[in-house]
Amino acid sequence: MKTEEINEAIQETDAAIQEADSRESVTFGANRNKDFSKEPMCLSGRGVTRVFHTGKITTVAVDHVDFDFHRGELISIVGESGSGKTTLSKMLLGLLDPTEGEISYMGKPRDISTRAKKKEYWQGIQAIFQDPFSSYNVFHKIDSVLLDCINMRGDKNLSKEEKHALMTEACSFVNLKFAELTNKYPFELSGGQMQRLMIARIFLLKPTILLADEPTSMIDACSRATILDMLLKLRDETGMTVIFITHDIGLAYYISDSVYIMEHGKFVESGKPDKVMLEPEAPYTKRLISDVPKIHEPWDLSTVG
Ligand SMILES: Nc1ncnc2c1ncn2[C@@H]1O[C@H](COP(=O)(O)OP(=O)(O)O)[C@@H](O)[C@H]1O
Numbered sequence: 311m312k313t314e315e316i317n318e319a320i321q322e323t324d325a326a327i328q329e330a331d332s333r334e335s336v337t338f339g340a341n342r343n344k345d346f347s348k349e350p351m352c353l354s355g356r357g358v359t360r361v362f363h364t365g366k367i368t369t370v371a372v373d374h375v376d377f378d379f380h381r382g383e384l385i386s387i388v389g390e391s392g393s394g395k396t397t398l399s400k401m402l403l404g405l406l407d408p409t410e411g412e413i414s415y416m417g418k419p420r421d422i423s424t425r426a427k428k429k430e431y432w433q434g435i436q437a438i439f440q441d442p443f444s445s446y447n448v449f450h451k452i453d454s455v456l457l458d459c460i461n462m463r464g465d466k467n468l469s470k471e472e473k474h475a476l477m478t479e480a481c482s483f484v485n486l487k488f489a490e491l492t493n494k495y496p497f498e499l500s501g502g503q504m505q506r507l508m509i510a511r512i513f514l515l516k517p518t519i520l521l522a523d524e525p526t527s528m529i530d531a532c533s534r535a536t537i538l539d540m541l542l543k544l545r546d547e548t549g550m551t552v553i554f555i556t557h558d559i560g561l562a563y564y565i566s567d568s569v570y571i572m573e574h575g576k577f578v579e580s581g582k583p584d585k586v587m588l589e590p591e592a593p594y595t596k597r598l599i600s601d602v603p604k605i606h607e608p609w610d611l612s613t614v615g
């Protein structure tokens with residue numbers, strides 16, 4: 311690494327630390343006692359299963375899971391690597407078909423059998439993935455990433471100035487300066503900045519459901535807290551349902567309204583975080599919790615993973 315690169319990296323870290331310090335602290339668990347079962351159903355599943363066949367090996371990645379996700383609810387799906395979280399996410403997003411079971415969307419059986427119906431479904435559900443670098447087309451500049459969102463949400467006919475104002479607003483929601491981003495390519499941003507740009511996209515698209523698959527696991531600790539903060543702010547402002555996929559049970563405890571614990575493709579336990587994490591019944595949940603030293607103590611956001 312050259313000296314100027316190191317200096318630049320140090321400056322970037324200092325700026326991130328200053329920003330993290332100046333943030334208002336997040337109010338976790340604000341909805342902890344809210345009864346979401348009275349809210350309209352967004353996404354539900356019965357017996358949802360996905361089997362993979364590779365050569366002679368058969369893997370049941372997701373094994374007859376049932377779930378009910380309601381409007382405005384923040385749901386965490388917690389499990390170790392290989393438990394089936396990403397496979398389930400892909401089925402929820404309509405990127406992979408279940409081999410068995412039913413998924414309902416807005417209270418009706420989900421129909422994504424044609425390209426047009428799929429496109430309509432994707433207006434309602436959007437995702438942020440683990441690796442921000444894989445989410446962008448590297449040949450598209452950042453303003454075109456945001457312009458695409460404006461077009462996707464049906465605002466193609468707005469004036470140039472109106473589109474510019476929307477993009478500026480979306481960037482400022484995630485503390486990015488639009489003026490500094492235009493004409494840049496996604497690979498010119500840091501991992502944390504890329505995930506923020508993903509959140510700016512969600513801010514513009516305002517989907518009913520946001521699925522975030524380990525969105526903070528590939529970025530530095532400092533940016534992680536900021537990203538979580540922004541996701542929670544987005545949920546509070548738009549009332550969207552957030553499905554948060556993580557291996558971190560401590561983090562799930564602090565941010566979720568409901569948790570589903572996943573082991574070998576099955577949900578072994580689910581419910582309110584206080585019940586699941588403070589009075590766990592499944593041996594798997596107990597084991598995950600035993601890895602978190604102090605689940606009841608105030609959470610230090612700078613260490614979340
Ligand atoms: N396309 C695939 N083909 C075959 N096996 C797969 C495929 N995708 C996932 N799997 C297997 O399914 C299981 C669950 O994987 P995954 O859903 O990625 O879990 P997680 O996201 O919790 O780490 C693993 O055993 C994985 O090897």
Ligand SMILES: [Mg+2]
Pocket residue numbers: 395396
């Ligand atoms: Mg995964």
